[in-house]
Amino acid sequence: MNAMTQPIPSTQTQPATRTGAQLVVDTLAALGVECVFGYPGGAIMPVYDALPQGQIRHILVRHEQAAAFAADAYGRATGRAGVCIATSGPGATNLITGIANAYLDSVPMVAITGQVAQPLMGTDAFQETDIFGMTMPIVKHSVVIRRPEDIPSAFAEAFAIAEGGRPGPVLIDLPKDVQQALCEPAALRRPAAPVLAAPCADAIAEAERLIAGASRPLFYLGGGIARANASEMVRSIIEESGIPAVATLQGLGVLQPDHPAMLGMLGMHGHRAANMAVQESDLLIVVGARFDDRATGKLAEFAPHASVVHIDVDAAELGKLRFAHAAVCGNLKASLAAIDFNIGEISAWCETTAQTRAANRPRYDAPGNGIYAPAMLKALSERVGDDFIAACDVGQHQMWVAQHCRFSRPQAHLTSGGLGAMGYGLPAAIGAKLAQPDKQVFAICGDGGFQMNIQELATLRRYQIPVKIVLLDNAMLGLVRQWQELFFAGNYSEVDLSDNPDFVEVANAFGIEAFSIERREEVDGAIDRLMAAHGPILAHVRIDPEENVWPLVPPGKSNAEMMEK
């Protein structure tokens, strides 16, 4: 790997000899890290000993999983690797869910774990776990640092790998003796950004031929667009070409829901107009997406008439699940810039898709006086406007956020897509708010998911992080209940949460302002109060336990077989 040499800025004022732990702190600062999320313990204590001497802000979470989720959200929001730190053993294993989350959604992250001292490694020592081995399938890369003098280069490389190409998590395991050992710090060698091969001319030519010949072309927008910071470029290509578009869960926000070309989210809880357009399309132009099964439904019946132009930074995604007639591999922006989106006559197609969209607009006039969560979420996102960032848990409320909220850009929608990890919402909102303090950050939580990281209310309180929590309480594990209703003959097994605690009291006990609502006429006032709050605040919103998410493609079925209310 090519390397540029850059001195660590602080070394002139530091003693010539540094411990490994001090070098960790120096190097993080030299790499531009401002904020890390972590939790101390025996095997990482030297790093915690060195932290106060540096300039880096450390956020003490109350569970390591929250550190990883917060770092993940920080990475999604900024495009720079979020950093989480934990001790060996249980600290490290508590990070695993968050690392997997970052891996499956291609999020830049650096996870630092303490490890027992090298002579103890491999002896089943106290709090020894092979975190390096355990996380291999869920990291982009990982390393055990064996010598303190390797710390600067190993960290620089870890950040370059995490942020470069298709981003992902990198794990650094740091044995305690390496943190304690003294060494002469070498100049920081920052790896040059990897040079991605230019997209292949033949593939570009084939893509252009397919685009020019298509009469029912469709953009299929994925999370890779946000990672490549290519939203504006994609938007202008769509506007110039007039080609309609659908988006995956991670691709939402590239186009706003009211954009004339936007047909909505595709897939299991997708918009009918989006799923029908995919089924009828004769050309899918797939940008930064990977044909996830939640998006495609039954793969063999997905987009049966379509050729595929697949544009992605990761060669391993091309042809993995669906044959690509034109496989364009490389930096997304470079690939998009190289393709001439010169389209033929598609006005009839655009009209048909627009009509299907208009005929299937979601309705917000649910009967009764209870709070209809989709309507509340839509109103909330529209009132907050371009500053709206939402981090959700997983379940019905997550799908309602995806279906009904307006996002000004994909980085504003923080959702655990690939892993589908409950408990993501609150810690992710913390990470996002610290990354983007000028935005209005909402944690949209289910009552089940919220209780998976409820302890992070203490983190909100300690640092007075003005995250706004909307807790959609249906006293159920709602999405599981819905599946039991529809696919398990109403045999409701272990989904009842009617003995939930009083969430307002719980929040108050943590020192967080909180209030409850349950009638529709209370919604506007609640949104006002949330928006006006200067500190952290929780709105406990009681909703109908029997409400379902519609439409729904039953598991294993084609996207053409959507169930409606």
Place this chain on the structure above:
Amino acid sequence: MTPKAQGLEHIRIEFRCAEGALRRILGVVETRGFALRSMQMGSNGDHAVMTLALAPIDPFRRAETMLRQVARLQEVESTIHLTNGPPVAEVTNVAIA
């Protein structure tokens, strides 16, 4: 995707000898649907070459697809599918993605 007739696939992987590299590579091979039937490996301490004979776990697994996953690993320098077709040379220069 059309199922392929099952038989052993032979692949060759060159990689940098870094801690964990072998485990990582074999993990990807297995997770992506291939059972290890035989293996030969040689190394000079910095670089290693191994050839593997693999049995796909079902008829839908394609060695080319799995090799692209292997090629993404930071330690991997090149991958070659020996059984079928030309070496997948284009895979190697995108290993950094």
